[in-house]
Amino acid sequence: YVTNIRLEEKDESLEKVQMALIVSGAIHLATIANHPRVVIRYVVDDDEKKWPLIKKYWRLNDTEFISSKDSNKVFQDPKVQAVIVASPTPSHEETVKGALKHGKHVFCEKPVAQDIASSERCYQQAKNSGKTLFCAFNRRFDPAYSLLKKRVRQGEVGHVQTIKVCSRDSPLPSIEYLSTSGGIFHDCAVHDIDIMCWVLGEYPCRVSAHVYAHTPEIAALDDHDTVAVVLSFPSGTLGMIDLSRNSTYGYDQRLEAFGARGMLVCDNERPMCGMTSEKGLRGALHEPIYFSFPSRYMLAYEYEMEHFLRVLDGKEEMQVQGHETLAVSKIASACEESARTGKSVELTWGPQDLPPK
Structure with missing residues (x-):
């Protein structure tokens, strides 16, 4: 692949x-x-x-x-x-x-x-x-996510009933960075929103977001470090995003698509693939996952740059269109509004907004 x-x-x-x-x-x-x-x-x-x-x-x-x-x-x-x-x-x-x-x-x-x-x-x-x-949006160019999307679109799990994204950052970004980041929804959640919509080929019609700041310095910025979002899609699919600014055990990145015919999962990748099984109650011990995003998405960064060069050469059509980027920002803003008001937010889309099939 x-x-x-x-x-x-x-x-x-x-x-x-x-x-x-x-x-x-x-x-x-x-x-x-x-x-x-x-x-x-x-x-x-x-x-x-x-x-x-x-x-x-x-x-x-x-x-x-x-x-x-x-x-x-x-x-x-x-x-x-x-x-x-x-x-x-x-x-x-x-x-x-x-x-x-x-x-x-x-x-x-x-x-x-x-x-x-x-x-x-x-x-x-x-x-x-x-x-x-x-x-x-580099995750579109990650080989594991690309393969999962292809298999979902080919109908391997049938109609997708639920899609879940877990995205937990490591290490905790600096307060200096967070102060100019634009907030957790526009800085972090946009990746998860984009990959979910990209896999499904549709945008949500309703979002509901719940947030909390466990880190006092982040709370002082009027921002959050923990987010849970539920997204309702026109096809009936329910999406869930589990987002955190600070995972102490490594860069936690998982995606699950569950449907009538089965389930597809992108699990955490590990730089060392060993596993130890021991006698007793300790069970199986896995090697650590990647520490942070530069190592986890190293190939994705190379592939997106290669794609950019191919677009400039006229060899490929751009895979991240402007209307898709604007749609993700619209969804992230709706999540912000939901978190602020404590209410679900409805989203409407015109024909020009629909993602490519």
């Missing part, structure tokens, strides 16, 4: 793509620094103390490091073809629109912007500029 994407792209006729990375997130930096088709022209990061270490570690001798106050240099450089936006969410709209206005393709970490209206403006700018705006 996993192909060697690097060898497949060993085509001398394909031109290298010159990119700028706005904020040196370790995930995307690792992905593009090792990619044979990518030239990193700029890294935009305000932590100047990290520059020499990053430059040396990733052998970026020809890459220019600049601070965010000089980011216009990226937009003005005609050699930059694409910009990766991994900066804090409040800066997304200005950065995305600035890159698009100057003729750059954009690979943007979710969410595209802080709210639906600003996200719509970004997609409108992409349309006006004739450039690609890709929202990085």
Whole structure:
């Protein structure tokens, strides 16, 4: 199920793509620094103390490091073809629109912007500029989730009666990060909402969310660290999301689709596959699951970047369309409203909102 994407792209006729990375997130930096088709022209990061270490570690001798106050240099450089936006969410709209206005393709970490209206403006700018705006919902590119979706759509479990997602973060993000994250629904739950709707091929007509903050520092931000959401879909499927900011035993990522003919499960992956069975009451001991998202979704990050490059080459249609991203934001906002009011929230969709079959 996993192909060697690097060898497949060993085509001398394909031109290298010159990119700028706005904020040196370790995930995307690792992905593009090792990619044979990518030239990193700029890294935009305000932590100047990290520059020499990053430059040396990733052998970026020809890459220019600049601070965010000089980011216009990226937009003005005609050699930059694409910009990766991994900066804090409040800066997304200005950065995305600035890159698009100057003729750059954009690979943007979710969410595209802080709210639906600003996200719509970004997609409108992409349309006006004739450039690609890709929202990085990376879990769609994970081999395990992709296979589960394929099997669900082929009808292996019949009509899906319930679909459950468990998503527990590890480690607890810093308060500095959380203060600009946009809240647990738009920062975390959007991944779970997107993967659930993507697997089912439909959007919910009703959501009900319940929340709590066990961490005082998170409560002080008027945010939450524990969430339970029930989503009702037009087909009769019930969806459940179990979400936590802090799992002490590792990065807990599971998905279950239960139907009339059986059940499909994406369970936690383990870097070491051993299991010990002992005499007595201790039973079976499993090796730990992955510690955090960079290791668990390493292949997904590579695959989504490869997809982005193929879209730029005209070889593939973009798999995360603008209306899908906006729909996920709409659902996340409805969950926020439900958590705030303590009531279920109804959702209506027009023909233009429906996900691709």
